[in-house]
Amino acid sequence: MNFEEAHRIRNLPPYLFARIEKIVAQKKEAGVDIISLGIGDPDLPTPDNIIEEMNKAIRNPVNHQYPSSVGMLSYRRTVADWYKNRFGVEIDPATEVVSLIGSKEGIAHISWCYLNQGDTVLVPDPGYPVYAVGAILAGAEPYYMPLHEKNGFLPDLAAIPEEVAQKAKMMFINYPNNPTGAVADETFYKEVIEFAGKYNILVCHDAAYSEMAYDGYKPLSFLQIPGAKEVGIEFHSVSKTYNMTGWRVGWAAGNASVVKALGRLKSNIDSGVFQAIQYAAMAGLTGPQDSVEKMRSIYQERRDMLVDGFNKLGWKLQKPKATFYVWAPVPKGHTSESFAELVLDKAGVIITPGTGYGQMGAGYFRMALTVEKDRIVEALNRIKDNIGKVLF
Numbered sequence: 001m002n003f004e005e006a007h008r009i010r011n012l013p014p015y016l017f018a019r020i021e022k023i024v025a026q027k028k029e030a031g032v033d034i035i036s037l038g039i040g041d042p043d044l045p046t047p048d049n050i051i052e053e054m055n056k057a058i059r060n061p062v063n064h065q066y067p068s069s070v071g072m073l074s075y076r077r078t079v080a081d082w083y084k085n086r087f088g089v090e091i092d093p094a095t096e097v098v099s100l101i102g103s104k105e106g107i108a109h110i111s112w113c114y115l116n117q118g119d120t121v122l123v124p125d126p127g128y129p130v131y132a133v134g135a136i137l138a139g140a141e142p143y144y145m146p147l148h149e150k151n152g153f154l155p156d157l158a159a160i161p162e163e164v165a166q167k168a169k170m171m172f173i174n175y176p177n178n179p180t181g182a183v184a185d186e187t188f189y190k191e192v193i194e195f196a197g198k199y200n201i202l203v204c205h206d207a208a209y210s211e212m213a214y215d216g217y218k219p220l221s222f223l224q225i226p227g228a229k230e231v232g233i234e235f236h237s238v239s240k241t242y243n244m245t246g247w248r249v250g251w252a253a254g255n256a257s258v259v260k261a262l263g264r265l266k267s268n269i270d271s272g273v274f275q276a277i278q279y280a281a282m283a284g285l286t287g288p289q290d291s292v293e294k295m296r297s298i299y300q301e302r303r304d305m306l307v308d309g310f311n312k313l314g315w316k317l318q319k320p321k322a323t324f325y326v327w328a329p330v331p332k333g334h335t336s337e338s339f340a341e342l343v344l345d346k347a348g349v350i351i352t353p354g355t356g357y358g359q360m361g362a363g364y365f366r367m368a369l370t371v372e373k374d375r376i377v378e379a380l381n382r383i384k385d386n387i388g389k390v391l392f
Helices: 016-029 048-058 073-087 103-114 130-137 162-167 186-199 256-269 275-286 290-312 336-347 373-390
Strands: 097-100 120-125 141-146 168-174 202-206 232-237 250-254 325-329 364-368
Touching: 048 275, 073 097, 073 250, 073 275, 097 103, 097 256, 103 130, 103 168, 103 202, 103 232, 103 250, 103 256, 120 130, 120 162, 130 141, 130 168, 162 168, 162 186, 168 186, 186 202, 232 256, 250 256, 290 325, 290 373, 336 364, 336 373
Parallel strands: 120 141, 120 168, 168 202, 202 232
Antiparallel strands: 097 250, 232 250, 325 364
16 A cells, blocks of 8 residues: 655655665675765764663663653753863753753754744754754744855854844754864854844754864853853754764753753653663763763874875865864866765765755765774775876
8 A cells, every 4th residue: 555645754855874874785785895984973982981881770670661751860960060061051950951862853853842834944054954854844944054165164144134034933053063074163153142132043053063173172062152041052962972873862951941842842752861871971971081082082183194185186175173074075077976976986985975965065075084094094095096087
């Protein structure tokens, strides 16, 4: 039997990384040794102290029951303490933090809390696809804010038409940025807060990469800027910081009424995060941070190797200050898709076409630093030997 899909599903594009996974599987089945610089999934292990805490917590029968849908208070206190220690931000754990099944889940669901059919949401382009997808599922219409290299991949708020700003109910921002690796300063966040206050817009900041920074750079939290909690919330997780992408645990913090609304929605559609995983996340946030420093050092070394290697091939790339992504323009005569296809077919290397992150990603591609150094060297050599002569 054939069943008609709902319009909200029919209108969704295939998820970018699902397509990449399918291509990789097909190539591997054909016997091709694939080097994937596509999906940003840490290849480094979860630190031992976190695994040990999980092993302990999972054996406690108390943790086998339904958890709180908003998260254990001890978990939320740990998040609040982390914000205080890392950013100097005061967070009320009882009212200003809600647990999430990974930040992606909360980012998708926040639109359901505040957007109605036909509402407008401001979404960065290029940007993480879930910002727009969550809004579309809620019946809203994304207005895409172009991120131009000449502006440091920051949205130009002054360029948003007045009628759009008046209608908009939410805005998504993300710094350090996926996919561009761009960073934001205090001046930008102040502009966002002023803009949001003027037009009564809820700001949702995705800070998943705040701990993934190099050369001594320390990213800001949106919440540490005065007035931020009046207009918005911040999404975060332990996924990238402690190599726990598969564990699915994160949080939203900030405006108490928004946190409450998100928690109310979640109480109706999920049963919260498994408590043993919350304890494991707490062990990461409160434990020794030497693993995080080691992670930064490893990614920085890989970043330098990859950027220097591409620059030797003819690119003129700057080394990103944060994230584990390198965002690069395609050579002349290529589109994002045609260059990604060329690199895959001729070199067996997966790169992500920039158009997977929006129309403004056209002419770019993204590479992730989530493979070991010898594989980066191999990828560079394959590109040089197989297609290097025709790149520029």
